[in-house]
Amino acid sequence: MELDETDRTILRILQSDARTPFSEIAREIDMSSATVHDRVGRMEDAGVIEGYHAKIDPRAVGLGTSALVGLRIEQGRETDALERLREIDGVQEIHLTTGEWDVVLRLYAEDTDGLRELMFDEISRIEGFSRSQTMVILATDLEAPALPI
């Protein structure tokens, strides 16, 4: 789908606040709210807008500990291993990467003990990983909720 500058402005606004009324967006882009409604609908249909999500403070829900985990997967076991990773509660992201690791995970847990449980009782039990490295996130300095559109 082709996006013009108006579409991109709408995306910027909805990225920073998904609950901005269409009427307010309409004022900012100097068009009617019916147009905003139309354009947003088309971007939703086209998959440009994938969804609207509340951002929750992880600590507030008892998930104060996070980590990045690099994994090496033995050849031929990729599909199975990934499928099992996907099913684990606390595995928030799975990225396939170039470089030292084949896969990098982002984990969330209650505390370091929860992290240990995730690593030893869940992830380590999956066959196919030859090596791993855990990087505990001490602090997140920036986690921009919006892409630089």
Next chain:
Amino acid sequence: MELDETDRTILRILQSDARTPFSEIAREIDMSSATVHDRVGRMEDAGVIEGYHAKIDPRAVGLGTSALVGLRIEQGRETDALERLREIDGVQEIHLTTGEWDVVLRLYAEDTDGLRELMFDEISRIEGFSRSQTMVILATDLEAPALPI
């Protein structure tokens, strides 16, 4: 702030769809929409809900390439280096970690050339980094927009 099971259910719903009408949430938790309104407002005020954001497909806006970058920072240069990193367009996340790297970044760029520009023209120019490793994300298998509440 103390969250009861009702609050957590509301959070789960708003995480998966931030635009769910309060009336529908009310039906699901079997309370009035005024109560939902009240609880959501209190969770917003308390910072439990940090915001509502549209999730945009990065490829649709020309940001089809992403990478993780590990960095080592020379002692004493942490504050300055982080501040400059924060200002760079395309640096989406900055995590301070234990282990091999002091800092791990998540970058977004148009393509591999944009990634090179980010790395060589922006990040490498910042003083204080002694070593770095770039892991290009070939694919993202999972990127859950919701925490396991």
Next chain:
DNA sequence: GTTGAAAAAATATTGAG
């Protein structure tokens, strides 16, 4: 594609238990 206006639906507010 866009618009204004009407209809439908949702949210914000109020007052009371």
Next chain:
DNA sequence: CTCAATATTTTTTCAAC
């Protein structure tokens, strides 16, 4: 904290350009 009722806003639809 919760609710019902009311007031206000927003979303949605639609005929017309």
